[in-house]
Amino acid sequence: MAFTEEQEAKLTKLLAAFENGKRINELDPAVGELSAMQIEVMDETGETHRMELERAVSEAGNPIAGRWWNSTNATTKAAGWFGSLEALKKLPETLGLGRYLVADDRTMRKLDPKDSTRFEDGSPAALDGTMGQCMWCWSRPWYFTRWSDGEGDKWAITLKPIPGKKSYRIPVGGVSWLDAAVMDRTEQKLCSVISDDERYRGGNGSARPDTDPKKPAANTPQASMLGMPATAISTTNFGTYARKRGEGWEANWFVARAAVEILITVIMGDRNIQAVYNPERDADGLMQGGFGSGVTTMGWQEWSDYNGCYPLVPTNVGLEMGDGTGLVSYSLPASEGGDQGTPYKTFQVPVFFGLVHAGYGHLWRWVRGLTINQEAGVKTEVYVAKSMAASFNPNSIEGLKKVAECPQAEGYIKRVSYEGLCGMPTEVGGSPTTCFPDYFYTNGKTQTGLRVRAAGGHAYSGANAGAFCSGAHSAATNAGANYSSLLCFFAEDPVIE
Structure with a gap:
């Protein structure tokens, strides 16, 4: 097979490049910041792409299980995943999500994944409190990091903090699997x-x-x-x-x-x-x-x-x-x-x-450690306790950390803050099928005083209910037939810095 002059010229260049190639130890040292350096990688598509070296090193030792939402539209469905697809797929397994019996000294014993009336070893498990409390747990600590960039609103779960970003640590712990x-x-x-x-x-x-x-x-x-x-x-x-x-x-x-x-x-x-x-x-x-x-x-x-x-x-x-x-x-x-x-x-x-119940409907869930301070017609501030180990007084904001401000009008939620892990709405004006498609109840326009959060909605809430649904119109002394709470525990103090 004869080559054209143009093909011969290309082959000559390729041969010269091969002969002039250097081993890694023969290359000149790199200069500049690590954040500016890039490497060639083959991703899950099988194609080669470039990637920031700093990110590659970080994610290799701390894979990200992440989802992101397009900030230019109001769609509730994630636009995609990021980080490690495998880490996201295996997240429930990695964190040990599931049912446990937890003793008062917080010793955790895993139940059979398919039969909550026995332990993993097959021995019978009593659910009447004699062997511990019926809890839904994560058996290892994890971190939550949220940020926005050119792609959109990113939510990441990792086992270590993400360098350069604000990561919140969630210690080993759990909540009642009854969700009440x-x-x-x-x-x-x-x-x-x-x-x-x-x-x-x-x-x-x-x-x-x-x-x-x-x-x-x-x-x-x-x-x-x-x-x-x-x-x-x-x-x-x-x-x-x-x-x-x-x-x-x-x-x-x-x-x-x-x-x-x-x-x-x-x-x-x-x-x-x-x-x-x-x-x-x-x-x-x-x-x-x-x-x-x-x-x-x-x-x-x-x-x-x-x-x-x-x-x-x-x-x-x-x-x-x-x-x-x-x-x-x-x-x-x-x-x-x-x-x-x-x-x-x-x-x-x-x-x-x-x-x-997956955190919504049936009965409202009172939330502890979070206090809402509202001044009628002026502003509504959200405060959280820095430590669960300390005593907590819901009738005062002394010693608490301000983390967000809520709207003073009711409505479907457009934005939610997780500053200090508060989970409180910062803007309304959405709908039952857009943004954060749950309702925010408040009397901030007309009443001044300290309030507590009720979460999730109840059996009458309909489309207003959901994971982000918040009622912020009740004082800490309020009680109601359709308001409950749920036992929770942490292996160590969930400190908010």
Whole structure:
């Protein structure tokens, strides 16, 4: 085969380049800042591309499980992933997400991923508190980092801080997998147990009176409140009852709440937790979508007539899911005078790697360690406690750290701040299907004073509910039939610097 003159010239240049090539130890030392240096890499597409050397070194020892959202539009679905696709796929496994029994000294014992009534070694596990509290945990510490750049809003979970950025450390810990409170009425301690013993009677600690117009039969959990979450307790008292368990225990400390919101958002890749449930993985093998309406479709009057807006879903619902993710169908018993063959209402209860309700719907969740200071018509400020180990007074902002300002108008959320892991809205004006598609409730325009956060919404919230939903209109002394909290713990103090 004969070459043209042009081809011969190119071959001559290639041969000269090969002969003049140098070994690495023959190259001149590089000059300049590390941040300016680049290397050639072959990525997952099989093609070669350039990459900043500093980033390559950092991510090799600290892979990023990240999602990013396009800041130029209001779409709730992540525009893509970044960092390590493998790290994102394996994030639940890496962090050890799932159900554990946790003793008061915070010793954690993993339950079988497919059967929460036994431990990993096959031995039986009691869920009545005698072997520990029923907790949904992450078994290793992790960091959350959020920033915006030319691509958009980036959320990253790593095992070490990301150099040059503000990373928040989440110590080993967890929350009640029931996503609501249980009260030991004998010892006045906050619990996370599954039991229909009178000692743990839910609601306000009493059976429902025989006055609800559409009451269920007296032997049902919705009437007896046996085996149901505890409500009608203020956030202050929930915190007091949680701390009776000892060091490291609290009632839905804001860092624990932030961890739930962040993990669901990054793993699912959608800010709309009420997006249609999709059990299939996307083209990259990642989870996608949300969990649908969940337990949010109960009309207010319907709920009030049924059982006075007290808990609807027993604590044992979703038990069979283990560490699984999906929906569990649950039907409310018929009204006492209604057709006993027809349920009063049926819900599709979300479960996220074992966390029942997935942080939204059914009952509001009081959040501790976060105080909202509002001056009517002027401004609404958000403060967080720097330490969970110290005492916390929700009636003062002394010693707290200011991290954000909220709008004084209600509305669907457009922006959320995670400064100090507060998870509070900073702008409204969105919708049920855009931005952070949950509702912000506030009375900041007309009332002055200190407020606490309630998170997630309740059975009447409908599209307003969600991971980012916040009620900021209640004082720390408030209590309600549809307000609960949840036991949480940390292996070490979740300090906010």
